[in-house]
Amino acid sequence: MNANxxxxxxxxxxxxxxxILLIQRRIDSMIYTYAWQSAFLSLxxxxxxxxxxxxxxxxxxxxLIFALKVIFIPWFLxxxxxxxxxxxxxxxxxxxxxxxxxxxxxxxALVLFSYNLTHSLRTSTQLFSSNAIxxxxxxxxxxxxxxxTHRKAVSHALGFMVIENGIFFAALILTRGMPMKIELGIAFxxxxxxILFGVFFFHLNTSIDSLDVDxxxxxxxxxxx
Amino acid sequence: xIFYAILLTPLLGIILFSFIRKARxxxxxxxxxxxxxxxxxxLLLMRWQTTPSFFILHxxxxxxxxxxxxxxxxxxxxxxxxxxxFSYGYMLQNLQERRITLKRLQLYHLFYQSFIxxxxxxxxANNIGLLWVAIEGATLATVLLVSxxxxxxxxxxxxxxxxxxxxxxxxxxxxxxxxxxxxxxSLDPSHAIxxxxxxxxxxxxxxxxxxxxxVFLFVGYGTKAGLxxxxxxxxxxxxxxxxxxxxxxxxxxxxxALYALxxxxxxxxxxxxxGLANHLMxxxxxxSFVFASLTLHHQQNIKRMFSYSSIEHVGIMTxxxxxxxxxxxxxxxxxxxxxxxxxxxxxxxxxxxxxxxxTQKIEKIRGLLKLNPWVGWLxxxxxxxxxxxxxxxxxxxxxxxxxxxxxxxxxxAIILGLGFLVVFAALLRYMQSMALGNPDKTAYPTPPIAKxxxxxxxxxxxxxxxxxxxxPSFFMQILKQAASxxxxx
Numbered sequence: 001m002n003a004n005x006x007x008x009x010x011x012x013x014x015x016x017x018x019x020i021l022l023i024q025r026r027i028d029s030m031i032y033t034y035a036w037q038s039a040f041l042s043l044x045x046x047x048x049x050x051x052x053x054x055x056x057x058x059x060x061x062x063x064l065i066f067a068l069k070v071i072f073i074p075w076f077l078x079x080x081x082x083x084x085x086x087x088x089x090x091x092x093x094x095x096x097x098x099x100x101x102x103x104x105x106x107x108x109a110l111v112l113f114s115y116n117l118t119h120s121l122r123t124s125t126q127l128f129s130s131n132a133i134x135x136x137x138x139x140x141x142x143x144x145x146x147x148x149t150h151r152k153a154v155s156h157a158l159g160f161m162v163i164e165n166g167i168f169f170a171a172l173i174l175t176r177g178m179p180m181k182i183e184l185g186i187a188f189x190x191x192x193x194x195i196l197f198g199v200f201f202f203h204l205n206t207s208i209d210s211l212d213v214d215x216x217x218x219x220x221x222x223x224x225x
Numbered sequence: 226x227i228f229y230a231i232l233l234t235p236l237l238g239i240i241l242f243s244f245i246r247k248a249r250x251x252x253x254x255x256x257x258x259x260x261x262x263x264x265x266x267x268l269l270l271m272r273w274q275t276t277p278s279f280f281i282l283h284x285x286x287x288x289x290x291x292x293x294x295x296x297x298x299x300x301x302x303x304x305x306x307x308x309x310x311f312s313y314g315y316m317l318q319n320l321q322e323r324r325i326t327l328k329r330l331q332l333y334h335l336f337y338q339s340f341i342x343x344x345x346x347x348x349x350a351n352n353i354g355l356l357w358v359a360i361e362g363a364t365l366a367t368v369l370l371v372s373x374x375x376x377x378x379x380x381x382x383x384x385x386x387x388x389x390x391x392x393x394x395x396x397x398x399x400x401x402x403x404x405x406x407x408x409x410x411s412l413d414p415s416h417a418i419x420x421x422x423x424x425x426x427x428x429x430x431x432x433x434x435x436x437x438x439x440v441f442l443f444v445g446y447g448t449k450a451g452l453x454x455x456x457x458x459x460x461x462x463x464x465x466x467x468x469x470x471x472x473x474x475x476x477x478x479x480x481x482a483l484y485a486l487x488x489x490x491x492x493x494x495x496x497x498x499x500g501l502a503n504h505l506m507x508x509x510x511x512x513s514f515v516f517a518s519l520t521l522h523h524q525q526n527i528k529r530m531f532s533y534s535s536i537e538h539v540g541i542m543t544x545x546x547x548x549x550x551x552x553x554x555x556x557x558x559x560x561x562x563x564x565x566x567x568x569x570x571x572x573x574x575x576x577x578x579x580x581x582x583x584t585q586k587i588e589k590i591r592g593l594l595k596l597n598p599w600v601g602w603l604x605x606x607x608x609x610x611x612x613x614x615x616x617x618x619x620x621x622x623x624x625x626x627x628x629x630x631x632x633x634x635x636x637x638a639i640i641l642g643l644g645f646l647v648v649f650a651a652l653l654r655y656m657q658s659m660a661l662g663n664p665d666k667t668a669y670p671t672p673p674i675a676k677x678x679x680x681x682x683x684x685x686x687x688x689x690x691x692x693x694x695x696x697p698s699f700f701m702q703i704l705k706q707a708a709s710x711x712x713x714x
Contacts, residue, residue, distance in 0.1 A: 120433035156388055163395045174406040182354030189361045196368055200384055207377040216381040219461045
């Protein structure tokens, strides 16, 4: 197996994990799936760093992803969701998605759409990069779909992280990653964002007594104050 | 030297506020740092005047300040200073009324200076990746400021703001990567991400990638600016945040999003030459303007009403920049400055009004002139100014945009003119009901308002009035320099 085949396999796995994330029934399994997806992303970055020799930036990025997205963020989200959801057992009983089949059909349509949209970007005839860019855009769109269809705050955090993974993957295949300084800046912003998500979980839990964002309906046009 | 002094002063503030715990010290130091920052800015402006440079490059070309960025810096430091003056009394009062704790006051000041720092970086970033990081930083810094009061409403507003804006801005990052990719063939990797290099070699960028990139950037930064299909977070965030924070959001955050949009508009126009960026901006600008001016009519909450006014004005500005001729660009820039000044004056005044009447409901606010003539008059003047009444600066901006529209698309001028009238009528009606008449004195005790809390709004409105009557030549020179970026002279 050559390096391109490995990368093609990894990009397929990235898309597969996104689909699985979308239709998971429980928060815990979603978090594990996210960790797997990040692990594949980390491997893809590592593979890219071997294809172009002396790319220490990419090697470092792979380590950064592993530490941040495979270990820290899943651990942090799991810790928070366990600590907060135990109070309200009825929250955990119901499945996260009502119609998984319909959802995966919509997701498939989005994948086709992104293949169509990225048609103009396929500058090289290489099998890997022409597929990978469409996959990167699909992951971004599926992350947005996840945020729209789910109603738990933790799923929203995961949806944002999936979008972030998609963007990182796009940068990896299009331009072999962003310059290191920018990469670090983005990683810092992501870290702050995930901590803010944590702060919000606590605030939401105290103000609406659950992490179900459907209960956020106080602010509407023309409501009495 | 002065360049770095301005950039690093807020950073000093961030470090200081990690230690200071005494309330009175904290508010004073916040005011002091912001004032020092603005004084340094005046020095930079004076130097700019003596040696009319077109841009400053720093830090291995990562930082870059041209006339457009200079406008951003001046507004940021000035509004940062006046809002710090307003928040001096406002925050101490909140502390007394136990609406916030001492710890949250510390948080407030930390995020206040981080926000100013992010904005200064954003306005002077040459690296488009750095621009994105700074704008994301500005978003993250304001999220917990919106929910400072920790009421369920405030938390809901902050959550919506947070989730919509970070997803929106993630799309802008994807657009940024696409631009970096489009430049790979013609520029070496270390320059492909620098705005000035991209602008210089814009014609060599791959056009089909640039189209896709601009659409993503437009949606991303447009969400942050509050353009219409992506505006849902804005009225909630403005109405639930504390007075000074609403002033910062409406006066500064809106500008930085629009600024990023303008940078990429310039780049896309240079590259594509088919006006795709301009068309998008005209359509969505006009849509925002029409939608918001109609929504303005049936508002019950004073802060929500003014946030729809912000959407309306950002619509006009986007529309003006989309028109793309010299008159439209100049009026658009002028409009941007005046709007930032008036809107932050309005939100500080509304903070005072709420302190007087203990309500945000428009129908419960009555007879402000009799309740407190100073606040009443300030609100009347501010309402006339934001409605675009003649002696104030916004009038010139509106006339400029209108004339530019007549020049290029006469049919759109009809919509624009009707919209101006609709907005004017709505604001006049609100002014009449809130300021005139007799107050319901039995309903609430009316606390006195310290005169110092009125100074920021008064100062802003005075500047707006002066700019409406007389435009200094140095001011005009900077506007022309900034406009030349768009027209490419």
